[in-house]
Amino acid sequence: MNRILQNLLALGACLALVFFSVQPLSARRVPDLRSAGGAYLYDLERAIYLFTNAVRQRYGLPALTWDNSLRDVARAHSADMLVRHYFSHVSPEGRSPQERVLAACRTPLSLTGENLWMGAGRQTADTKQLARIIVDSWMSSPGHRQNLLHPDFTDIGVGVASNGREVQVTQMFGRHRQ
Numbered sequence: 001m002n003r004i005l006q007n008l009l010a011l012g013a014c015l016a017l018v019f020f021s022v023q024p025l026s027a028r029r030v031p032d033l034r035s036a037g038g039a040y041l042y043d044l045e046r047a048i049y050l051f052t053n054a055v056r057q058r059y060g061l062p063a064l065t066w067d068n069s070l071r072d073v074a075r076a077h078s079a080d081m082l083v084r085h086y087f088s089h090v091s092p093e094g095r096s097p098q099e100r101v102l103a104a105c106r107t108p109l110s111l112t113g114e115n116l117w118m119g120a121g122r123q124t125a126d127t128k129q130l131a132r133i134i135v136d137s138w139m140s141s142p143g144h145r146q147n148l149l150h151p152d153f154t155d156i157g158v159g160v161a162s163n164g165r166e167v168q169v170t171q172m173f174g175r176h177r178q
Contacts, residue, residue: 041160041167045071047131048158048171052148055135059149067174069105070157074170076100077114078161082168087118101174109155113147113173120166134169147173 053063077100081087090096097114117134138144147153153173161168 041127041162043127044130044160044167044169045158047127048134048160048169049156051128051131051135052156052158052171055139056149061149061151062154064156064173065154067155067157067172069107070101070155070172070174071159072157073097073100073104074114074157074159074172075161076104076159077170078159078168081116081118081170082161082163082166087116087168089114089116097172101172105174107176109174109176111150111152111173111175113150113153115144115147115169115171115173117169117171118166130167138171147171 049064049066057063077091077097080091084092086092091100098112101109101112115138117137119130119134135148138148148171150173152175155174155176157172157174159170159172
């Protein structure tokens with residue numbers, strides 16, 4: 001009986017620790033990658049943006065406009081996935097890309113989309129080559145390709161987070177209401 005009681009107390013303590021240590025994303029700050037040994041890769045974000053527009057233009061679509069609000073949402077999601085070790089369009093709390101954009105962007109969007117990419121053990125020194133690999137992988141996937149070539153998207157933000165071993169990329173698309 002004592003063993004059962006000890007196991008129940010241990011399980012209760014673990015559940016309490018998990019329950020009280022998990023905060024909703026809206027209540028937390030964007031993870032600090034520097035304290036987690038990570039960094040944002042600005043040059044890679046820019047290279048993905050430029051390569052995305054080159055692909056769109058190859059298909060006769062207009063270039064997307066860089067949007068800092070979408071970049072911030074993308075960076076926050078990439079950092080969150082990296083720090084909390086998940087890979088999904090939906091956060092562990094159940095927040096969708098649309099909900100993250102709605103909470104963060106000053107001007108409402110009538111349309112949003114998101115592409116994700118994760119890589120490990122890749123050399124990121126050549127940002128143009130890595131950007132090409134990332135965008136090519138999205139173009140090889142029907143759902144990601146549809147986002148990248150969606151004719152109604154007008155704006156884009158790219159957020160890249162890395163801890164040196166792993167790279168998380170979020171590409172946010174949007175169209176501002178008129």
